[in-house]
Amino acid sequence: DTAVSQTPKYLVTQMGNDKSIKCEQNLGHDTMYWYKQDSKKFLKIMFSYNNKELIINETVPNRFSPKSPDKAHLNLHINSLELGDSAVYFCASSLGTGQGIPYEQYFGPGTRLTVT
């Protein structure tokens, strides 16, 4: 059973298009995250939701909009795609964010987005 899954695994699209990436976790976790891994393999957080509420919103263009319909799902919608958006996007989840709870994060397999 896959703990954190993402769809699609690969996404090739043209500049200016709008696309979405979906993430689901079956771990019963309250918190979910989106990370971006750029061409230099550096990982950086974009967003985090705790129990469907946005708690982390890094400096990300507002073309990126996360949505969490429930605790088990976190989607990422990207408008007007640009060449620089090409990267691997990872979803992750953790038990929660309360004090005393270890923030061990479990990652999905990633979505490789290529913008042409």
Added chain:
Amino acid sequence: KQEVTQIPAALSVPEGENLVLNCSFTDSAIYNLQWFRQDPGKGLTSLLLIQSSQREQTSGRLNASLDKSSGRSTLYIAASQPGDSATYLCAFCSTDSWGKLQFGAGTQVVVTP
């Protein structure tokens, strides 16, 4: 600003040797530190998590230590195997960050048979 540095950037060892991977961080307000493994084209696999109150964690051939005073964590892999070849990432979570992980650039490990 928090920085996470991993040294060396790349490491090649013959099978059977022990691996020592270093991670340093600048923020003393650590909540926990997590070590991951990433295989080419794959996601991240969590290896070990050390909470701020712990000095080390062990899982099989893996041992991770944490020294908050010097801002360092070390991942030891005993008796390396070719299957250990991967990129190893450390990620720091501070106390006021709501779980935000800040990653180092990774150490790329090759274990030769």
